[in-house]
Amino acid sequence: MLERIRIILVGTSHPGNIGGAARAMKNMGLSDLALVAPRAQFPHPEAEHRATGATDILSRVNVYDTLADATTDCTLIAGASARNRNMPWPLIKPRALGEQLKATLPNPQAQAALVFGREDRGLSNEELHQCHLHVNIPTNPDFSSLNLAAAVQVLAYEARLALHEEAEAQQPPFGTEWDVPFATGEDLERFFVHLEKTLVDIDFHNPNNPRQLMARLRRLYLRAQPDTMELNILRGILSATEKCAATASTSKSAGQTQHQGHSDTDPHHE
Amino acid sequence: MLERIRIILVGTSHPGNIGGAARAMKNMGLSDLALVAPRAQFPHPEAEHRATGATDILSRVNVYDTLADATTDCTLIAGASARNRNMPWPLIKPRALGEQLKATLPNPQAQAALVFGREDRGLSNEELHQCHLHVNIPTNPDFSSLNLAAAVQVLAYEARLALHEEAEAQQPPFGTEWDVPFATGEDLERFFVHLEKTLVDIDFHNPNNPRQLMARLRRLYLRAQPDTMELNILRGILSATEKCAATASTSKSAGQTQHQGHSDTDPHHE
Numbered sequence: 001m002l003e004r005i006r007i008i009l010v011g012t013s014h015p016g017n018i019g020g021a022a023r024a025m026k027n028m029g030l031s032d033l034a035l036v037a038p039r040a041q042f043p044h045p046e047a048e049h050r051a052t053g054a055t056d057i058l059s060r061v062n063v064y065d066t067l068a069d070a071t072t073d074c075t076l077i078a079g080a081s082a083r084n085r086n087m088p089w090p091l092i093k094p095r096a097l098g099e100q101l102k103a104t105l106p107n108p109q110a111q112a113a114l115v116f117g118r119e120d121r122g123l124s125n126e127e128l129h130q131c132h133l134h135v136n137i138p139t140n141p142d143f144s145s146l147n148l149a150a151a152v153q154v155l156a157y158e159a160r161l162a163l164h165e166e167a168e169a170q171q172p173p174f175g176t177e178w179d180v181p182f183a184t185g186e187d188l189e190r191f192f193v194h195l196e197k198t199l200v201d202i203d204f205h206n207p208n209n210p211r212q213l214m215a216r217l218r219r220l221y222l223r224a225q226p227d228t229m230e231l232n233i234l235r236g237i238l239s240a241t242e243k244c245a246a247t248a249s250t251s252k253s254a255g256q257t258q259h260q261g262h263s264d265t266d267p268h269h270e
Numbered sequence: 271m272l273e274r275i276r277i278i279l280v281g282t283s284h285p286g287n288i289g290g291a292a293r294a295m296k297n298m299g300l301s302d303l304a305l306v307a308p309r310a311q312f313p314h315p316e317a318e319h320r321a322t323g324a325t326d327i328l329s330r331v332n333v334y335d336t337l338a339d340a341t342t343d344c345t346l347i348a349g350a351s352a353r354n355r356n357m358p359w360p361l362i363k364p365r366a367l368g369e370q371l372k373a374t375l376p377n378p379q380a381q382a383a384l385v386f387g388r389e390d391r392g393l394s395n396e397e398l399h400q401c402h403l404h405v406n407i408p409t410n411p412d413f414s415s416l417n418l419a420a421a422v423q424v425l426a427y428e429a430r431l432a433l434h435e436e437a438e439a440q441q442p443p444f445g446t447e448w449d450v451p452f453a454t455g456e457d458l459e460r461f462f463v464h465l466e467k468t469l470v471d472i473d474f475h476n477p478n479n480p481r482q483l484m485a486r487l488r489r490l491y492l493r494a495q496p497d498t499m500e501l502n503i504l505r506g507i508l509s510a511t512e513k514c515a516a517t518a519s520t521s522k523s524a525g526q527t528q529h530q531g532h533s534d535t536d537p538h539h540e
Binding site for chain 2: 020023024026027028029050052053054088093095137138139140143144145146147149150153154157160161164165179
């Protein structure tokens, strides 16, 4: 349906903006660019340069004398407008425009136009009055004039989201595309038993005076939702730590006076 | 809260992109720009040029050697990534990033960073592994590399929407900012009575064989939700039409044979 959204640039002065708009369009899957009475020379090397790989869109641009000529086949015409003008007109935000496109374009006869005005003074009232609705991109009120290609980027992005990405626009559940299975509750509980035993072995943890140690560690690890490979790594570390503790304990009992200095080691400092 | 979102550009090659990013930031109300090991010369006239009125942001830019240096105070670091890399990492869409910022930034200790990589090869794996999460802007899979300033524009736009514009992001009810009161049901019913009478007067409408004429006209006018001024205009037209019909009828009865030709006039064609 994105192919039935025409981007129309009216009276554009800078050829770079035409190229930037073409690139933004192609990034979002749009392909139909029209120019109305461009003030910039077109074609122009600066347009090609800013379009990067979107020169195919530039090569298919149609140029018209008036906005009416560019929209003869359009059933939904939305004009970008920085502010409401003297006569109020239906005025929506880009996200609502996405919804409108989603409601409109499934009809195969529908053809949409998103119209962008001159860099210095936007669309004329006459042009705005040819639009079914006006779209206002939310901006910092102290600095509200978007670059033309940036404005095209935002509306094309909302169009793509509404028409192609809706299901994905919501955050996919964590781990949707994970490559390793997540650890099960059973795996995790075995790990916590192992962890607690190891912490006792290294004299870090006293089960008779546990404070909140295990609870805090559980919260940390559970929050991270470890996968089975990560859990294997953690358990490998615990096993290695246990072995080390066993060795230390053996050597301690073998020659307690000899290793007296070790009692200064802060077990919290690893 | 937007002031606690830092935009970090890593290894940027083109000074124009630094300026374009600054402009996109300021348009959305962001102000904190950091550069990590820029490959572009900076400051640079092309950056100033593309920043347009956002040179205040350029004049406050901090430049760092490494991403770690630029994020020492950051509690949420999100890296823009065109694709998931060899090791999956939490990967979200820009809209979900907005939600995350909205959940995070009300805490006054929170500081966010949105990190953007090199024009030609994005962020390194090492840099991506310094991020809490990765953000993927939905794009056309055949042409997925966004211009750097355009990528900043999209994420800054979602940040602004989430933090400042949420209530407005929904389409405001039609007419929220209308300058003339809307017509009431009573006004409208009087209008429809007037309309029907006029249509009878001009021999367009036969109330004994109404088909769906009035229903269709009601649906049309009601859909447009006329304001009182518009309704006055419509009623003015009806009054003028009635007068005309009265004159025609008088002259008809005065000299019926004389005006025979009028009967050919198609009353549907006005």
